[in-house]
Amino acid sequence: MSSTVPTDRGGSTGRAATEAFLAHRNLLFTVAYEMLGSAADAEDVLQETWLRWADVDLDTVRDRRAYLVRITTRQALTRLRTLGRRKESYVGPWLPEPLLTTPDVAEDVELADSVSMAMLLVLETLAPTERAVFVLRDVFDVGYDEIAEAVDRSPATVRQIAHRARAHVAARRPREVVSPAETRGALDAFRRAVETGDLQGLLDVLAPDVVLVGDGGGVKQAVLRPVVGADKVARLLSAGTGRVDGAVSLHPVQVNGHPALVLRLDGELDSVVAVRIDDGLVTGLYAVRNPAKLSHMERETALRR
Template identity: 85%
Template structure:
């Protein structure tokens, strides 16, 4: 349910005042911060569907507060969203333990302006979201709020129910953890598009050598079918293994497949259609001009947010 739908449902249920087409004050404030809150929730969860659920829960709590008693509305909304996302993150952790095959973040079709904010685009890339998966829930919340959204330690402390001193220590530990695992440098969109174009040409033509040329020797392929669609059950490592697997897989259904470049999570990516239906989203990690990570999301439950563009934001 969209935020505006929640507003209408709430108004119709409460009947506290006449229903018209003008948002009330609480709704206007919430909608003004919606993109920021969604981005925080998505970065913490790696799931757009769960981020939308967190926003619904945030709205229901926000609709019940007295705005005249709230001094910092943005901080208050961020605090609610963070706490709801933390609760959801712990549930997701238990869910992932029984997930079939590799778990990958849910890809988002993003608006062009997301790519213009280099720090934001980097933070929502598939590669970085996977690094964030290795953090404990509170570490992830602190890292996201501090490193991505540059919130003061005192505000983060309120959101995660820790002291500012404890938050500083958590932030330092999380920063070091992520720095050791994230891509070494931010790669330009042009370089990523070039690598993807080479990958696409090789895949479409069955050019094994073309794939070997663009894949780094230590490339890792991860596939997420969620037990619904066929995907590699565990990571495939090495250019030769990955290239031969892809050529074999594409070759069997080549006449039914089409590749289209698009913008996913603020970066160039490929969408693969089979028989005219969206089948796979392929995101990549690039290091030194070659593909070091291939992330193929096939789980249809994770592809619903590829139907429309999402606007992510680090600011209200």
């Protein structure tokens, strides 16, 4: 996978292009990731963005940030349509690729909300252009005229798309989360119950309508359809700890700006479980086991708005 760090092409123009790209790289990655839900594909989009940006005459560019966002959006839209076809043949549920995020992501509440696993799954229900418009307008506050250029629509049409997408997301978006202290308390209780196979402990911390989604990608064993309900999820988790060979450890981490757990078997990364908590109870569990989606859990990823 490319690091998408451009090579300086030399000369003042080449250096200016490189500096502009690097200055906005984390923003561009965040735009691509929110549109795609895949860090690997977002990195590829950034590589394609750099190749196009390096050929641009900078003297004709009034706003370099806006121009880079426009290139990234167009490349991400092309990739999003390809990704949609890949998902059709994906084995089991598809979950976004988890990111081990820097502490400042959690501090930016709006950014953390926009990249949460729950929100990214809501964005999956939008059409590609709707997703691009929503992300650019509601997350990054890009102007309608700029969005129109990025998605090849008129500003009036973009406003209509934004209104429709906003209503769609509002009807499905996660509820407001509890305070950080309550979140940590619920996560700690959940972790202890899983580690000890404590069925009652799990029932105490799981919401009645909790949903567990697993993504093994056909490579690792995972539930092939969502498991709904505290009793079913608790029994599955408490029984699972007794069926694993080897030493199991669970460690709290920040994934996509929210509390999560990393599960290791004999010290090796096995799964990432993103946890959604509402009103002090666990309402969503998103377990990613597909090894191809765990490469961004070995180092922190910086996201920017």
